[in-house]
Amino acid sequence: MKLDEFFVTGEPMIYAADAAIAMTVIGIVFVLTYFKKWKWLWTEWLTTVDHKRLGVMYILSAVLMLFRGGIDGIMMRMQLAFPGMNILDEHHYNGVFTAHGVIMILFMAMPFIIGLMNVIVPLQIGARDVAYPFLNAISFWTFFMGAMLFNLSFVIGGAPDAGWTSYFPLAGKEFSEGIGNNFYAVSLQIAGAGTLMTGINFFVTILKMRAPGMTMMKMPMFTWSIFITSIIIIFAFPVLTVALALMTLDRVFGTAFFTMANGGLPMMWANLFWIWGHPEVYIVILPVFGVFSEVISTHSRKNLFGYKAMVVSMVGIAFLSYLVWVHHFFTMGNSPSVNSFFSITTMLIAVPTGVKIFNWLFTMYKGRIKFTTAMLWSLAFIPNFVIGGVTGVMLAMASADYQYHNSYFLIAHFHYVLISGTVFGCFAGLYFWYPKIFGHTLNEKLGKISFWIFVVGFNVCFFPQFFLGLDGMTRRMQTYADNLGWNGLNLVSTIGAFLMGLGFFVLVVNLLYSAWKNKRDTANDPWDGRTLEWWTKSPVQAYNFAVIPHVKEMDAFWHMKKRNETEIKAEDLKPIHLPSNSGVPFISGIFWFIGGFGLVFEWMPMAILGLAGIFACMLARSFDYDPGFYVKVDEIKKVEGITGGDK
Amino acid sequence: MAGHLDKSLPLEYQEEQSRLNILGFWIFLGAEIALFSTLFVTYLTYHMRTAGGPTAEELFVVKDFMIETLLLLFSSFTMGIAIFKMRNNDLKGLLVWFVITLVLGGGFLFYEIREFYMYAVHEGATMQTSAFLSGFFTLLGTHGLHVTVGVFWAISIIIQLVRRGLTPVTARKVFIIGLYWHFLDVVWIFIFTLVYLNGLVG
Numbered sequence: 001m002k003l004d005e006f007f008v009t010g011e012p013m014i015y016a017a018d019a020a021i022a023m024t025v026i027g028i029v030f031v032l033t034y035f036k037k038w039k040w041l042w043t044e045w046l047t048t049v050d051h052k053r054l055g056v057m058y059i060l061s062a063v064l065m066l067f068r069g070g071i072d073g074i075m076m077r078m079q080l081a082f083p084g085m086n087i088l089d090e091h092h093y094n095g096v097f098t099a100h101g102v103i104m105i106l107f108m109a110m111p112f113i114i115g116l117m118n119v120i121v122p123l124q125i126g127a128r129d130v131a132y133p134f135l136n137a138i139s140f141w142t143f144f145m146g147a148m149l150f151n152l153s154f155v156i157g158g159a160p161d162a163g164w165t166s167y168f169p170l171a172g173k174e175f176s177e178g179i180g181n182n183f184y185a186v187s188l189q190i191a192g193a194g195t196l197m198t199g200i201n202f203f204v205t206i207l208k209m210r211a212p213g214m215t216m217m218k219m220p221m222f223t224w225s226i227f228i229t230s231i232i233i234i235f236a237f238p239v240l241t242v243a244l245a246l247m248t249l250d251r252v253f254g255t256a257f258f259t260m261a262n263g264g265l266p267m268m269w270a271n272l273f274w275i276w277g278h279p280e281v282y283i284v285i286l287p288v289f290g291v292f293s294e295v296i297s298t299h300s301r302k303n304l305f306g307y308k309a310m311v312v313s314m315v316g317i318a319f320l321s322y323l324v325w326v327h328h329f330f331t332m333g334n335s336p337s338v339n340s341f342f343s344i345t346t347m348l349i350a351v352p353t354g355v356k357i358f359n360w361l362f363t364m365y366k367g368r369i370k371f372t373t374a375m376l377w378s379l380a381f382i383p384n385f386v387i388g389g390v391t392g393v394m395l396a397m398a399s400a401d402y403q404y405h406n407s408y409f410l411i412a413h414f415h416y417v418l419i420s421g422t423v424f425g426c427f428a429g430l431y432f433w434y435p436k437i438f439g440h441t442l443n444e445k446l447g448k449i450s451f452w453i454f455v456v457g458f459n460v461c462f463f464p465q466f467f468l469g470l471d472g473m474t475r476r477m478q479t480y481a482d483n484l485g486w487n488g489l490n491l492v493s494t495i496g497a498f499l500m501g502l503g504f505f506v507l508v509v510n511l512l513y514s515a516w517k518n519k520r521d522t523a524n525d526p527w528d529g530r531t532l533e534w535w536t537k538s539p540v541q542a543y544n545f546a547v548i549p550h551v552k553e554m555d556a557f558w559h560m561k562k563r564n565e566t567e568i569k570a571e572d573l574k575p576i577h578l579p580s581n582s583g584v585p586f587i588s589g590i591f592w593f594i595g596g597f598g599l600v601f602e603w604m605p606m607a608i609l610g611l612a613g614i615f616a617c618m619l620a621r622s623f624d625y626d627p628g629f630y631v632k633v634d635e636i637k638k639v640e641g642i643t644g645g646d647k
Numbered sequence: 648m649a650g651h652l653d654k655s656l657p658l659e660y661q662e663e664q665s666r667l668n669i670l671g672f673w674i675f676l677g678a679e680i681a682l683f684s685t686l687f688v689t690y691l692t693y694h695m696r697t698a699g700g701p702t703a704e705e706l707f708v709v710k711d712f713m714i715e716t717l718l719l720l721f722s723s724f725t726m727g728i729a730i731f732k733m734r735n736n737d738l739k740g741l742l743v744w745f746v747i748t749l750v751l752g753g754g755f756l757f758y759e760i761r762e763f764y765m766y767a768v769h770e771g772a773t774m775q776t777s778a779f780l781s782g783f784f785t786l787l788g789t790h791g792l793h794v795t796v797g798v799f800w801a802i803s804i805i806i807q808l809v810r811r812g813l814t815p816v817t818a819r820k821v822f823i824i825g826l827y828w829h830f831l832d833v834v835w836i837f838i839f840t841l842v843y844l845n846g847l848v849g
Contacts, residue, residue, distance in 0.1 A: 131667045196678055204671045234674060238682035242689065246785065255774050255781035256698070257689070263696030263778030272685065615799070622803050625816065 008155050011092060018155050047581040049133040051118045052540055054140045056437060058115030059430070061144060063508075065108040066423075068151065070504060072100035077461070077497035080490050083482040093478040094161035095180070099154065101164025102184065106191060107147040109284040109418070112426040114143075114198055117226045117287060119437055120429075121202060123533035123540065124220045126211025126549045126556075131204040133579045134621070139194040139201065141589025146191030149596050153183035157601065160184035163476065165273060165328075166247070168258035168266040173251050182600040185248045190592050192240050199233030202226055211532070213551035217311070220531040220555075221297075221304055225290025228314045229283050232321060236279035243272035252602050267332065274325035282321040284418070286314055288425025289356060292378045295428050296360050298527050299375040300367025303555055306359040313352035320349050330401045339398035346396035353389060357382060372527070373447030377428035380455045381420050388416030391466065406476075409469025415462045427451075427507070434514075435526050439539040442514045450506035457499025464489040464496075530555040535566060537640070543576040543631055546640050570642050575630040584624075588617035657734055658818035665819040672823045676830050683834050686789055687841060690782040694846070698777040701770055703846030708762075712843045715758045716835065719794075722751035723832035730825045738813045741821065745805060748828070752798050759791050783842065790838060793831055800824055 008014050032038050045053060075096055079087045088096060122130055130136050153159045160180040162171035171181050206227045210219070219227070247269070249255040256262035258269045297304045304310065326334060326342040334342075360382060369375065391413040395404055404410055435441045468489050473480065480486055525534040535557050536544060546568050553559050560566050595610020637643070652661060660666055694703060725748045732740030763784070766772040774784035804820050811817055 131671060200671055200674045200678065203674055204667055208667055208670065234678050235681050238678050239685050242682060242685040246689065246781075249774070249781065249785065253774070255785070256776075256778045257693070257781050259778075261698070262700075262776070263693065263698035264781075265692065265696070265778070268689070268692060272689075275685075619803055622800075622820075623807065625811075 006156060008158055011089075013092075014155060021155065042583075043581065046586045047583045049137045049579050049581060049585075050542060051122055051130050051133065051136055052437070054136055055115045055118030055120075057140060058111045058118060058143070060115075061147060062108050062112035062115060062426070065103050065111070065147065066504065069100050069103040069108050070501060072096045072103070074497050074501055076100065077494040079478065080480075081494040082491065083480050083484075083487060085479060088478070090478045091161065094163075094476075095154070095159035097476055098160050098163050098166075098184070099150075102150065102160075102188070103147075104418075105164065105280070105284065106188060107143075107150065109422045109426070110195060111143055111147075113229075113284060113287045113422070114139075114195070116291065116426070116429045116433065117202060117222075117229075120433055120533055121223050121226050122205065122209070123436070123536060123544060124223045124531050125206060125209060125214060126532050126545060126551065127205065127209040128544050128548075128576065129579070130201050131209060132201050134582060134585065135197050135201055137582065137585035138588060139197040141585045142194030142197075142592055143191045145589045145593040145596070146187045146189075146194070149190065149593055149600070150183055150187035153180060153187075153600075157183065165277070166269075167273075168247075168250075168264075168269040169260050171247070171251075171269075172259055172266075173254075174260070179600055179602070182248070182251055182602070185244045185251060186596045186600050189241065189244045189248070190596050192237050192244070195233060196237040196241070199230045199237065203230040203234060206230070211549050211551050211556075214556070217308070218551060218554045218556070220290075221293035221307070221310060222287070222290035222531075224311055225286045225288075225293075225314060228318050229286045232279045232283050232286070232318050235322075236276045236283065239272060240276035240280075243269065243276060246272070248599065252599065267329075270329050270332070271325070274328045275322070278325040278328070279318075279321040281418075282317055284422045286317065288422050288429070289314070291425045291429040291432070292360060292381060293363075294531065295374050295378045295432050296363050297555075298432075298530055299370045299372065299378075300364045301370075301528070302363055302367045303530070303558075304359065305362035305365075306355070307554065309355055310359055313355045316352040317349060320345055320352075324349065327396060327398075327401075330398045331405045343396055343398040347393055350389060350393050357386065370527075372431070373442070373444055373451055374428045374431040374527075376448065376451050377424045377431065380451070381424045381428070384416060384420030384424070384455075384459070388413055388418075388420060392417065404469060406474050407469035408465040408473045408475060411475050412462045412465035412469060415458075415465075419458055419462070424455075427454075432527065433533070435538050436533055436536070437539060438515070440514060440518045440520050441526050443510050443518055446506060446510035446513060450503050450510060452503075453506060454500055454503025457496045457501075457503055459496070461493050461496025461500060464493045468493070525557075530558040532557050535560070541639055543578060543636070546576075546636050546642075547572045547574075568640055568642060570637060573633045573636050573642070575632055576636065577628055577630055579628045580626050582621075582624075582626075584617050584621055588614055591617060652815075657822075658736075658813065658815055659733075659822040660819075661815040662819075665815060668819060669823060669826075672826055676826065679830065683786075683789070683837075686782075686786045687837060690786045690842065693778040693782040694842075696778040698779075700777040700780065701766075701772045703779070703783075703842075706766055706770060706772060707843055707846050708765075709847070711758060711762050711765075712839070715755055715762070716839050718751050718755040718758065719832055719835050722748045722755065723829055725751060726825055726828045730822065733813065733818060733821055736813065738808065741813070742805065742808060745801065745808075745821070749798055749801055749805075752794055752801075752828075756791060756794055756798070759787070759794075763787075786842065787838065790831065790834055793834075797824065797827055797831065800827075 032041060045057065048054065075088060076093070079085050079093060118130075118136070122128070158178045158180040160166065160183050162176055162181055162184075166181060166184055169175055171184075206219070206223055246255070246257045250257050250259060250264075256264040258264050258266050260266065293304050293310065323345040324342055326338060327346045330339050330342070391409070395401055395410060395413055431442055431447055468486055471485060473484070473486050524536065524538045532549060532551075535549065549556065549560070557566075591610050591613030593610070595607050595614060598604065598606025598608070598610055652658070659669065725744050729741050729744035729748060732744055772780055774781050801824055804817070804824060807820065808817050
């Protein structure tokens with residue numbers, strides 16, 4: 001391979017990206033060296049196994065990826081603002097919409113949620129850590145390296161450009177010759193492995209590490225949502241693993257799974273992809289249902305209405321999520337009976353979802369509602385998500401879908417679902433739990449400004465797309481003719497996209513401003529919280545809880561406060577065991593990257609080197625008998641500010 | 648912290664972390680079932696799509712896959728004896744039966760690689776030939792890769808057993824690889840039925 005094939009060339013925007021990446025790297029290295037922070041970075045972050053720090057790194061990565069994916073979205077909207085624009089050529093446009101989809105779903109929504117659950121779930125169930133802290137670090141680094149590998153494709157080697165669904169035969173070697181789609185197959189594989197491990201980790205954590213007295217039906221709703229999500233992950237992600245492995249074999253080793261020749265079946269890819277892909281949609285939506293439940297209940301100062309119905313609905317959604325995948329290809333020649341079956345199962349999902357919507361509304365009924373930014377995001381979610389849900393039922397009618405399929409109507413539908421669900425939920429969770437993570441609240445005024453700009457922008461951007469879709473504009477179009485009647489709506493939509501970008505910008509300003517100015521929260525419990533995470537100090541101590549709470553009822557902390565039982569007594573303190581930091585997860589992540597890079601470029605010696613490194617890391621872990629360490633009682637007293645007690 | 652042992656529990660269940668690890672491994676096997684199910688469905692989708700290349704009936708040799716089956720089934724049996732020896736606190740017996748298991752596992756791999764070699768080189772039936780063979784080599788290759796990983800994993804545990812003796816931690820490691828090994832055996836029973844027997848019936 002020649003050097004000019006290795007680096008992507010020919011577009012001024014690519015050179016700008018090259019320059020930006022180089023500047024950022026130099027900037028980071030300079031800052032770390034200048035402030036002598038290398039050792040700090042290594043000991044405090046790169047080798048950490050603390051679930052709260054891993055959560056912070058997940059969220060940070062997710063916000064960066066939201067920026068990257070958002071820029072992709074804005075570039076697309078600029079290209080479509082007027083007919084005949086020439087900002088992105090066809091090839092570049094294909095790469096941009098592929099990256100936008102992959103990044104937003106897999107490298108923004110997933111890690112944002114996994115970040116929130118990493119920080120909050122062990123705290124909500126009164127645990128000292130997750131079940132497997134070391135594995136948790138491995139999960140993070142595989143996700144991170146997968147994301148980096150995918151992002152690299154834009155400037156090195158060539159971007160994948162067959163859409164985020166990468167349908168065959170388009171995504172196969174015959175029609176996508178370069179290595180772009182190898183990036184897709186390999187980087188998703190690496191990140192997916194990490195996600196599967198996270199699923200197992202949180203399943204066991206929630207099942208086995210709850211504080212004494214916390215039965216399953218006394219768990220906070222966010223923890224419930226993560227429990228269900230973990231089960232979906234455990235059964236959905238192996239399918240993705242297989243699908244991507246077969247894709248890799250087809251592309252790199254010339255097998256015949258999804259080819260047009262030698263007996264391959266391109267539709268098999270569509271089936272495998274969506275058997276994973278549809279549950280994936282619920283993997284990113286159920287956790288934010290949990291977030292909204294916590295935020296709405298706390299801000300209405302009431303317990304959640306219909307707790308049991310909420311749990312049953314989530315189980316129902318999880319079950320149904322596996323029975324609907326064919327609705328993604330109603331128009332690809334299934335028999336009427338197959339289409340009918342999947343049409344009905346798809347519509348059924350609206351039932352448990354509707355139950356949940358009413359539960360949130362009834363939770364607010366007669367509550368004393370506080371309108372903080374976190375609550376505003378949760379309130380905005382309800383009507384917008386209903387628009388997404390109702391249009392979803394419209395799409396679920398197989399015969400009508402022949403009209404909407406792959407049109408902007410669909411684009412508008414799933415952005416209404418995923419943005420007003422997942423993104424609003426991530427923002428609500430961020431504002432809600434930010435003081436727990438960093439010890440200070442975010443600025444409410446800036447928060448509300450950012451909220452209004454973003455929500456208005458979101459509706460301005462996506463509502464017109466319903467009409468564009470009904471007028472016949474299909475997705476993934478790079479440009480359109482002047483006389484189709486689409487000009488005005490497209491321009492409005494683009495203005496909305498810029499408003500969303502502005503809203504995000506204000507959010508980032510808020511993060512920086514609040515870190516600098518906002519009052520440090522000494523109360524640890526700024527929203528008058530109901531669940532156990534608000535009992536801990538902000539930011540949370542390494543060991544989470546000085547003493548493990550005994551839970552008697554749901555919303556444990558709320559009742560503890562009412563009974564004045566929140567004080568920690570010195571005589572209850574015992575030494576606390578914690579796991580040691582380890583460099584192995586990070587190093588193993590680097591080998592995943594090396595191996596993945598080799599496989600993408602079809603350089604087998606490099607791929608084998610990476611694989612050998614991964615196995616070496618596993619052996620190193622197996623031979624490591626480090627027992628961890630104990631935090632002494634005196635130290636706990638000092639951290640907690642407790643005096644007295646002779647122990 | 649193996650201060651004193653709880654007599655009502657086997658060695659591998661003594662510590663809280665061990666109990667968590669064993670449960671987690673069961674869940675991992677649940678994910679593995681999903682993985683292998685997907686591969687089986689893929690294989691069955693393709694197994695008639697030979698695209699003019701050799702068919703299952705033409706390729707499969709009863710003697711070869713029977714030898715593989717017996718080696719792997721016996722290795723699962725000897726793994727069971729190894730765990731039994733461990734429960735009796737017999738380190739030497741554990742090591743002996745563990746090594747026998749590995750020899751049988753190695754024998755299985757030898758015959759499987761030989762079978763692949765015969766197909767690919769002598770019959771010209773590679774994984775590129777047809778969708779059927781892509782599915783065959785991927786399903787069996789994934790299983791074989793799991794066995795290979797298991798062999799190396801077991802060797803590393805044998806070294807740890809020799810170095811540290813039978814402790815709650817090493818016992819847990821032996822127990823977990825035992826689960827893994829039996830799981831691979833179960834998968835093989837499905838391969839035996841759905842791939843080989845089904846292939847001969849045509």
